[in-house]
Amino acid sequence: xxxxxxxxxxxxxxxxxxxxxxxxxxxxxxxxxxxxxxxxxxxxxxxxxxxxxxxxxxxxxxxxxxxxxxxxxxxxxxxxxxxxxxxxxxxxxxxxxxxxxxxxxxxxxxxxxxxxxxxxxxxxxxxxxxxxxxxxxxxxxxxxxxxxxxxxxxxxxxxxxxxxxxxxxxxxxxxxxxxxxxxxxxxxxxxxxxxxxxxxxxxxxxxxxxxxxxxxxxxxxxxxxxxxxxxxxxxxxxxxxxxxxxxxxxxxxxxxxxxxxxxxxxxxxxxxxxxxxxxxxxxxxxxxxxxxxxxxxxxxxxxxxxxxxxxxxxxxxxxxxxxxxxxxxxxxxxxxxxxxxxxxxxxxxxxxxxxxxxxxxxxxxxxxxxxxxxxxxxxxxxxxxxxxxxxxxxxxxxxxxxxxxxxxxxxxxxxxxxxxxxxx
Amino acid sequence: xxxxxxxxxxxxxxxxxxxxxxxxxxxxxxxxxxxxxxxxxxxxxxxxxxxxxxxxxxxxxxxxxxxxxxxxxxxxxxxxxxxxxxxxxxxxxxxxxxxxx
Numbered sequence: 376x377x378x379x380x381x382x383x384x385x386x387x388x389x390x391x392x393x394x395x396x397x398x399x400x401x402x403x404x405x406x407x408x409x410x411x412x413x414x415x416x417x418x419x420x421x422x423x424x425x426x427x428x429x430x431x432x433x434x435x436x437x438x439x440x441x442x443x444x445x446x447x448x449x450x451x452x453x454x455x456x457x458x459x460x461x462x463x464x465x466x467x468x469x470x471x472x473x474x475x476x477x478x479x480x481x482x483x484x485x486x487x488x489x490x491x492x493x494x495x496x497x498x499x500x501x502x503x504x505x506x507x508x509x510x511x512x513x514x515x516x517x518x519x520x521x522x523x524x525x526x527x528x529x530x531x532x533x534x535x536x537x538x539x540x541x542x543x544x545x546x547x548x549x550x551x552x553x554x555x556x557x558x559x560x561x562x563x564x565x566x567x568x569x570x571x572x573x574x575x576x577x578x579x580x581x582x583x584x585x586x587x588x589x590x591x592x593x594x595x596x597x598x599x600x601x602x603x604x605x606x607x608x609x610x611x612x613x614x615x616x617x618x619x620x621x622x623x624x625x626x627x628x629x630x631x632x633x634x635x636x637x638x639x640x641x642x643x644x645x646x647x648x649x650x651x652x653x654x655x656x657x658x659x660x661x662x663x664x665x666x667x668x669x670x671x672x673x674x675x676x677x678x679x680x681x682x683x684x685x686x687x688x689x690x691x692x693x694x695x696x697x698x699x700x701x702x703x704x705x706x707x708x709x710x711x712x713x714x715x716x717x718x719x720x721x722x723x724x725x726x727x728x729x730x731x732x733x734x735x736x737x738x739x740x741x742x743x744x745x746x747x748x749x750x751x752x753x754x755x756x757x758x759x760x761x762x763x764x765x766x767x768x769x770x771x772x773x774x775x776x777x778x779x780x781x782x783x784x785x786x787x788x789x790x791x792x793x794x795x796x797x798x799x
Numbered sequence: 800x801x802x803x804x805x806x807x808x809x810x811x812x813x814x815x816x817x818x819x820x821x822x823x824x825x826x827x828x829x830x831x832x833x834x835x836x837x838x839x840x841x842x843x844x845x846x847x848x849x850x851x852x853x854x855x856x857x858x859x860x861x862x863x864x865x866x867x868x869x870x871x872x873x874x875x876x877x878x879x880x881x882x883x884x885x886x887x888x889x890x891x892x893x894x895x896x897x898x899x900x
Contacts, residue, residue: 423832426840427828708836711836712833712836715829715832715833715835716829719825719828719829719832723825728825729823731823731825731826731829732826733826734829735830735833735882735883735887736830736833737833737834737836737879737882739836739837739875739879751874751875753875753878753879754882755879755881755882755883756882757882768881768882768883770881771878771879771880771881771882772878772879772881772882773878775874779874781874782874782875784847785847785848785874785875787847788837788844788845788846788847788848789836789837789848791845791846791847791848792835792836792837792838792839792844792845792847792848793836793837795839795840795845796835796836796839796840799840
């Protein structure tokens with residue numbers, strides 16, 4: 376079977392005049408795919424494009440960061456039970472094992488007509504197909520005070536794992552006992568729906584152990600907890616009684632970083648010792664600037680069979696930048712699934728084969744309500760040919776019945792596995 | 800009990816034939832890749848999760864159908880298995896059974 380497949384793809388490429396002989400790792404003159412952004416979706420797409428094309432497609436990944444720092448598990452760094460090093464994975468296996476060419480640079484612009492990506496360092500990359508996976512960027516224009524000098528250095532979002540994660544942890548360590556940690560949550564959709572509530576649990580556990588007179592104040596623009604609500608509320612009411620306070624319908628409209636004050640649409644100002652402002656989000660700047668964000672100028676609409684942009688030909692958009700299908704979360708696990716679905720489709724399109732007409736994939740999301748006990752939400756999503764979108768399969772999916780330590784171990788195993796599946 | 804087993808085996812056999820007859824192997828590979836986020840690329844798992852690569856196909860199918868029917872307790876697989884048809888489960892199990900351990 377594998378041999379027949381090899382011969383088929385070989386002859387298809389030969390017929391297209393793309394392969395002179397034996398394809399070599401990272402070289403040759405096969406079709407070119409450029410991937411912008413090495414997060415959960417982009418890195419996965421890069422790896423699987425090489426793996427599934429049997430190294431016939433040349434893949435270049437443009438990524439400014441030295442290594443991959445995982446957003447999932449980063450709340451454990453804020454809670455103090457993990458270090459940033461433990462959630463960091465180098466990119467080198469994508470090159471060593473799979474022959475992905477990695478260019479450490481930023482993208483300045485995309486010329487979709489000429490099929491060229493222009494990098495900040497001056498390099499121009501040509502492509503047959505382009506994958507854009509820049510994640511999210513923040514709508515700072517909705518919080519005027521955050522654009523004042525020094526505000527972004529003082530008030531963390533910590534919603535892209537890395538330096539901000541470490542700084543927020545340090546701010547919590549420096550906070551006196553009896554202080555207040557206030558976190559604001561934007562209206563959905565945003566990256567990682569249960570993430571803010573998990574973070575509240577992590578900070579609360581740290582306070583329970585180290586600063587028991589302190590408070591965690593959750594100020595949520597949404598009416599109510601957007602994910603795993605009953606499970607988080609149980610944790611706050613029982614494990615973190617007297618420490619966590621949740622307030623819905625609190626939409627932050629401005630931040631005074633100098634006085635650590637949050638201002639709201641309808642509610643009184645709130646001052647806290649440590650602020651954590653998670654701003655509203657949209658598709659990453661690269662996607663927005665390339666005109667790919669066609670849904671409210673915020674998210675990128677795609678064809679769910681191929682992840683090809685509805686705004687530009689030969690350009691695919693993955694991960695948190697897309698306009699999600701109903702019930703589809705913006706999660707790392709889902710982004711990993713986007714990466715593989717897109718890789719298979721791009722290979723089929725470049726080789727003149729049929730694109731899978733029935734994608735099916737799942738989402739599994741674990742949240743740590745303490746450093747050991749975990750709750751999950753899971754779902755299975757299937758392509759609906761009539762509605763041309765992904766829909767949750769009726770009767771599938773669900774949440775944990777209660778927080779438990781066994782799923783804590785599974786959550787850590789999930790992280791090891793998805794990091795390897797994405798990057799190794 | 801014996802009759803039930805025989806029926807299950809017959810049903811599995813019938814399902815196997817159906818899956819092989821209808822689905823493009825590359826599309827089955829894409830379905831199986833969805834499992835890889837937890838169970839490792841091509842089912843070769845990192846520590847702490849069950850490897851599926853090279854496992855017995857019938858055992859995997861039985862386990863998934865038991866999860867799906869609620870006969871086998873689980874933290875998460877009883878919820879995920881319900882998202883797949885029996886035919887899809889057989890096709891995915893065949894893919895993993897054929898992978899190198």
